[in-house]
Amino acid sequence: MTERRGPTFSRRHLLATSGLATAAVVAAAATGSTDAAAAPEDSGVALPFHGAHQAGIATPEQARMVFASFDVTAAGRAGLAALLAEWSDAAEQLTTGRPLTGPGGSFAPPADTGEALDLQPSRLTLTVGFGPSLFDDRFGLAATRPAALIDLPAFPGDALDPTLTGGDICIQACADDAQVAFHAIHNLTRIGLGSATLRYLQVGFARTASSSATAAAPRNLLGFRDGTNNLVPTDEGTMDAHVWVDRHGDQAWMHGGTFLVARRIRIHLEAWDASTLGDQERTIGRAKSVGAPLGSAHERDPVDLGALDDFGAPRIPAGAHIRVASATTNHGAAILRRGYSFVDGVDPATGELDAGLFFICFQKDPGAQFVPIQRRLASQDALSTYLVHTGSGVFACPPGTAPGRPWGHGLV
Amino acid sequence: MTERRGPTFSRRHLLATSGLATAAVVAAAATGSTDAAAAPEDSGVALPFHGAHQAGIATPEQARMVFASFDVTAAGRAGLAALLAEWSDAAEQLTTGRPLTGPGGSFAPPADTGEALDLQPSRLTLTVGFGPSLFDDRFGLAATRPAALIDLPAFPGDALDPTLTGGDICIQACADDAQVAFHAIHNLTRIGLGSATLRYLQVGFARTASSSATAAAPRNLLGFRDGTNNLVPTDEGTMDAHVWVDRHGDQAWMHGGTFLVARRIRIHLEAWDASTLGDQERTIGRAKSVGAPLGSAHERDPVDLGALDDFGAPRIPAGAHIRVASATTNHGAAILRRGYSFVDGVDPATGELDAGLFFICFQKDPGAQFVPIQRRLASQDALSTYLVHTGSGVFACPPGTAPGRPWGHGLV
Numbered sequence: 053m054t055e056r057r058g059p060t061f062s063r064r065h066l067l068a069t070s071g072l073a074t075a076a077v078v079a080a081a082a083t084g085s086t087d088a089a090a091a092p093e094d095s096g097v098a099l100p101f102h103g104a105h106q107a108g109i110a111t112p113e114q115a116r117m118v119f120a121s122f123d124v125t126a127a128g129r130a131g132l133a134a135l136l137a138e139w140s141d142a143a144e145q146l147t148t149g150r151p152l153t154g155p156g157g158s159f160a161p162p163a164d165t166g167e168a169l170d171l172q173p174s175r176l177t178l179t180v181g182f183g184p185s186l187f188d189d190r191f192g193l194a195a196t197r198p199a200a201l202i203d204l205p206a207f208p209g210d211a212l213d214p215t216l217t218g219g220d221i222c223i224q225a226c227a228d229d230a231q232v233a234f235h236a237i238h239n240l241t242r243i244g245l246g247s248a249t250l251r252y253l254q255v256g257f258a259r260t261a262s263s264s265a266t267a268a269a270p271r272n273l274l275g276f277r278d279g280t281n282n283l284v285p286t287d288e289g290t291m292d293a294h295v296w297v298d299r300h301g302d303q304a305w306m307h308g309g310t311f312l313v314a315r316r317i318r319i320h321l322e323a324w325d326a327s328t329l330g331d332q333e334r335t336i337g338r339a340k341s342v343g344a345p346l347g348s349a350h351e352r353d354p355v356d357l358g359a360l361d362d363f364g365a366p367r368i369p370a371g372a373h374i375r376v377a378s379a380t381t382n383h384g385a386a387i388l389r390r391g392y393s394f395v396d397g398v399d400p401a402t403g404e405l406d407a408g409l410f411f412i413c414f415q416k417d418p419g420a421q422f423v424p425i426q427r428r429l430a431s432q433d434a435l436s437t438y439l440v441h442t443g444s445g446v447f448a449c450p451p452g453t454a455p456g457r458p459w460g461h462g463l464v
Numbered sequence: 465m466t467e468r469r470g471p472t473f474s475r476r477h478l479l480a481t482s483g484l485a486t487a488a489v490v491a492a493a494a495t496g497s498t499d500a501a502a503a504p505e506d507s508g509v510a511l512p513f514h515g516a517h518q519a520g521i522a523t524p525e526q527a528r529m530v531f532a533s534f535d536v537t538a539a540g541r542a543g544l545a546a547l548l549a550e551w552s553d554a555a556e557q558l559t560t561g562r563p564l565t566g567p568g569g570s571f572a573p574p575a576d577t578g579e580a581l582d583l584q585p586s587r588l589t590l591t592v593g594f595g596p597s598l599f600d601d602r603f604g605l606a607a608t609r610p611a612a613l614i615d616l617p618a619f620p621g622d623a624l625d626p627t628l629t630g631g632d633i634c635i636q637a638c639a640d641d642a643q644v645a646f647h648a649i650h651n652l653t654r655i656g657l658g659s660a661t662l663r664y665l666q667v668g669f670a671r672t673a674s675s676s677a678t679a680a681a682p683r684n685l686l687g688f689r690d691g692t693n694n695l696v697p698t699d700e701g702t703m704d705a706h707v708w709v710d711r712h713g714d715q716a717w718m719h720g721g722t723f724l725v726a727r728r729i730r731i732h733l734e735a736w737d738a739s740t741l742g743d744q745e746r747t748i749g750r751a752k753s754v755g756a757p758l759g760s761a762h763e764r765d766p767v768d769l770g771a772l773d774d775f776g777a778p779r780i781p782a783g784a785h786i787r788v789a790s791a792t793t794n795h796g797a798a799i800l801r802r803g804y805s806f807v808d809g810v811d812p813a814t815g816e817l818d819a820g821l822f823f824i825c826f827q828k829d830p831g832a833q834f835v836p837i838q839r840r841l842a843s844q845d846a847l848s849t850y851l852v853h854t855g856s857g858v859f860a861c862p863p864g865t866a867p868g869r870p871w872g873h874g875l876v
């Protein structure tokens with residue numbers, strides 16, 4: 053059963069919106085769920101929280117992300133279960149666009165922090181994942197750790213900051229409104245106080261709204277269109293083949309789930325910007341202007357890794373990123389990418405920009421998918437010269453929820 | 465002469481947009497320039513770069529900001545003048561939404577970094593300011609330093625990080641698209657390499673798109689509507705009275721300019737979230753739900769600082785933020801606020817959110833406007849308990865440009 057996406061509307065917001073916004077909402081609904089890339093940012097659409105799979109994975113990528121990693125401080129398995137159940141209830145309510153409710157009144161802290169009170173649901177999704185450390189001896193979960201939830205090996209070029217790495221639980225918040233995504237993590241953090249502490253939090257942006265009507269892949273901070281040949285998340289066969297854990301997984305509680313790998317990849321933009329257009333295009337393997345594979349004319353033209361130029365040399369060079377990362381080169385291994393650009397200011401040590409890509413991918417087996425691909429990239433990809441990985445995480449994302457089956461159901 | 469705002473369209477983007485986006489653009493144009501707060505984010509509108517005043521000050525606030533502070537390393541006044549002229553030319557071109565052009569070709573670095581190639585102009589404005597340190601002995605400008613460009617005094621509660629404070633030159637980039645704003649600063653930084661080094665860079669968001677159709681002020685991270693009683697930037701009399709430097713300023717080159725004060729204000733959200741609704745409302749002086757002044761019903765109701773409750777106590781408490789910050793309390797001193805919320809991750813020392821408000825204000829005389837207001841706030845405002853100022857800057861923003869009169873004209 054695939055996730056059902058349909059426009060639902062917050063009454064509060066429908067009442068509050070002007071004719072202009074209503075027109076936008078109607079237009080967004082008219083585009084249908086199969087063409088969400090062309091939907092305008094910040095619609096009134098609320099995505100269902102429950103489903104066979106968690107939302108935020110096959111969901112067409114929203115414009116904004118806040119990714120949070122937590123260390124759990126709750127006592128024992130009961131404390132962890134209570135935290136997850138409380139988070140799950142709140143997450144469901146948050147995705148509707150309606151404020152969190154509680155005892156209320158003037159003499160209690162507000163049940164909702166309030167910064168999204170005037171905002172629309174904005175296709176908010178909240179996706180939970182469990183890191184390897186959750187399966188240590190604190191919660192008695194060692195026997196339920198999936199075999200595929202490996203500790204990632206070190207890769208050449210890693211410069212991991214421990215404060216941006218790891219974590220017991222991750223929550224990925226994605227929405228078409230930056231404040232809606234932050235509001236969700238803000239409230240979940242508040243609700244978790246005493247049971248979970250923020251380890252890191254990363255803000256990112258993807259397709260920004262002024263490009264929302266184009267079919268082209270959005271551009272990353274390298275200036276290249278990125279994601280053209282990504283797996284198509286609306287293709288169920290593809291998702292079953294590469295992303296969703298099936299019944300052959302070693303842990304029944306992960307059936308219908310997937311594994312998330314997050315990598316905070318800083319780009320040395322100053323060095324990249326100083327390289328020539330020709331170097332940049334040979335490094336990526338595509339034309340910068342329209343994103344066509346070198347030797348082809350259009351962005352969506354198939355990538356022909358065997359094509360030779362007039363001198364008999366490969367049109368797409370041996371070290372080109374799209375060659376080294378391709379499923380062909382990696383014996384069929386493929387991942388669903390769902391990353392977000394970030395701009396976190398200046399590295400005070402160098403005066404250089406601290407900006408890049410918060411890379412997120414989903415797969416059924418990181419050891420067979422992300423790890424060999426990244427190992428190859430780190431040693432062969434011409435782009436790796438310009439990159440440094442400063443954060444890393446791997447998380448087991450359980451299947452979707454249902455009424456009475458909150459986050460952690462079947463595990464804790 | 466006021467800044468002229470009118471929708472202009474990039475041909476490239478009009479051709480590329482679908483019917484849906486075109487409808488949005490037409491709708492945006494139909495709302496007219498006097499109601500830009502209700503325009504949707506990421507329109508195709510390009511704002512004029514030239515004018516009597518710099519854009520980005522009286523301009524209705526865009527959704528996104530990237531604020532950059534630079535240290536100048538160019539040699540002498542000629543080097544500074546060349547930097548400013550080159551920046552000014554590039555800034556003008558960037559605001560049109562068209563890519564920067566240069567010698568080009570495969571054997572040169574691209575003249576434009578490319579990440580905004582598919583994006584619309586998005587009301588980009590670029591606003592320059594000169595810090596006190598620019599007027600030291602490096603460029604021979606000491607005699608032209610405006611008397612109003614004071615070094616800000618220390619305030620109670622300051623915890624300024626030197627890497628987030630000061631700078632010779634600031635450039636404020638505001639746009640309705642996060643990637644457009646970043647692209648502008650990215651390219652200006654690249655163009656300045658060798659002549660200017662980034663000191664700090666702050667990313668922020670204001671009215672996010674899903675609230676763009678409401679007339680209410682957007683909510684800050686405290687969850688309260690913020691800016692209800694701000695100066696109205698489209699009111700020329702107000703701007704002349706409080707913001708624009710007139711002919712009585714001591715430096716002719718600043719006539720038509722203004723002074724920018726930036727304060728990075730971190731909010732201790734964990735403490736704020738734990739306070740009761742009643743405490744929060746008394747701290748701000750407004751109802752959290754609709755933003756009405758305490759004792760009133762509607763957000764836009766006038767603030768009556770003399771109103772008493774049934775027990776004879778002020779309805780708006782003595783320490784309420786809106787009382788302490790009001791022009792009445794400050795003997796008529798008022799400032800044009802134009803701040804942006806920020807979320808910069810987690811303070812690794814405490815696990816608390818590093819989030820808050822990047823406060824920006826404009827005024828004709830910081831010593832007579834921002835300084836006494838902030839001094840009063842730091843000592844009397846109940847909200848100050850929850851705030852810490854971690855960055856600070858003051859900059860002289862020259863008047864607007866014209867063809868042949870780039871940034872720095874009349875100064876260098």
